[in-house]
Amino acid sequence: MSEGSSEILRLDAVSRRFSGLQALRGVTLGIKQGEVLGLIGPNGAGKTTLVNTICGVTPASGGTISFLGKDITRIRTYQAARLGLSRTFQIVQPFAEFSALDNVAAAALFSQPGESLKSAREEARAHLAFVGLETQATQPAATLTLAMRKRLELAKALAMKPKLLFLDEVNAGLNSAEVARATRLIHELAAGGITIVMIEHLMKVVLNVCTRIAVLHNGQLIADGLPRDVIKNPAVVDAYLGQQYAQRNATGG
Numbered sequence: 067m068s069e070g071s072s073e074i075l076r077l078d079a080v081s082r083r084f085s086g087l088q089a090l091r092g093v094t095l096g097i098k099q100g101e102v103l104g105l106i107g108p109n110g111a112g113k114t115t116l117v118n119t120i121c122g123v124t125p126a127s128g129g130t131i132s133f134l135g136k137d138i139t140r141i142r143t144y145q146a147a148r149l150g151l152s153r154t155f156q157i158v159q160p161f162a163e164f165s166a167l168d169n170v171a172a173a174a175l176f177s178q179p180g181e182s183l184k185s186a187r188e189e190a191r192a193h194l195a196f197v198g199l200e201t202q203a204t205q206p207a208a209t210l211t212l213a214m215r216k217r218l219e220l221a222k223a224l225a226m227k228p229k230l231l232f233l234d235e236v237n238a239g240l241n242s243a244e245v246a247r248a249t250r251l252i253h254e255l256a257a258g259g260i261t262i263v264m265i266e267h268l269m270k271v272v273l274n275v276c277t278r279i280a281v282l283h284n285g286q287l288i289a290d291g292l293p294r295d296v297i298k299n300p301a302v303v304d305a306y307l308g309q310q311y312a313q314r315n316a317t318g319g
C-alpha cells in the first residue's frame with residue numbers, strides 16, 4: 067500500500083532471473099523517507115540481488131522500480147549514483163594502491179563529475195573524519211584493516227551524497243567493539259535524515275537501529291513490518307530466525 071509523497075522508493079512486482087534461477091519473485095515494497103529498513107533473510111534469499119537491481123548493477127527481469135517518483139527500472143549504476151542512490155559492497159574492493167583519501171575523492175567525482183579534484187578531496191577529508199579514518203588519509207587502501215576498509219566503504223558511499231543509502235553487511239567480519247562503532251555511525255546517519263536500507267545478519271544490530279524489517283526467503287518477501295512484530299512472525303522464525311531465537315526473545319533472554 068503506497069503512502070504517496072512520503073515514499074522515497076517503490077518496488078512493484080520486481081523479479082530477477084539468472085538463467086535457471088529465479089533470484090527475486092514479485093517483490094513489492096515501499097520505503098519511506100527517513101526509515102532505516104533492515105533487509106534480512108537466509109543466505110541466498112536474494113537480498114544483495116534486490117539491492118543490485120535497485121542500483122542498476124543487475125537490472126530487473128520484470129516489474130518496476132521508482133525513486134522519488136521517477137521510473138528507474140532500467141537505470142545504469144552511474145545514473146543511480148547521480149540521483150542519490152548509494153551503496154556499500156559486501157566484499158570491499160577499494161582501489162588498493164590509492165590512498166584512503168583518493169578512494170573517497172574518486173567516489174565523489176563518480177557521482178558529481180563536474181567537481182574539481184581539490185574540492186572532491188576536501189569533501190573526502192570530511193567523510194574520512196566522520197568515519198574515524200582521518201589519520202589514515204594518506205595510507206594506501208590496501209594497508210587498512212578489514213574494519214577500516216569497511217569504514218572507508220561507508221565514507222565512499224557518503225561521498226556520493228546519498229538520499230537513499232544501502233549498507234550491505236557492513237558488520238560482517240568485525241569484532242564487537244568494531245560493530246558497536248559502526249552501529250553508532252549508522253545511528254548518526256539516520257539522525258541526519260538519510261534513508262537507509264541495511265542488509266544485516268546480526269539481529270542485535272538490526273533490532274538496535276532498524277525502524278522496520280523486510281524479510282526475503284527464496285526471492286520472495288515473506289514479511290514486512292515493525293521489528294517487534296516481524297521477529298515473532300512464524301514464517302520468519304521458520305525460514306530464518308529459528309525457534310531458539312524466538313524463545314530467547316519471548317523470555318527476554
Ligand SMILES: Nc1ncnc2c1ncn2[C@@H]1O[C@H](COP(=O)(O)OP(=O)(O)OP(=O)(O)O)[C@@H](O)[C@H]1O
Nearest residue numbers: 084087089107108109110111112113114115116156
Ligand atoms: N550474478 C549471478 N549469477 C547467477 N546467480 C546469481 C548471481 N547473483 C546471485 N545469484 C544467485 O541468486 C541467489 C540470491 O543471491 P543473493 O546474493 O542475492 O542472496 P543474499 O540473500 O544476498 O545472500 P547472502 O546473505 O549469502 O549474501 C543465490 O542463489 C545466488 O547464487
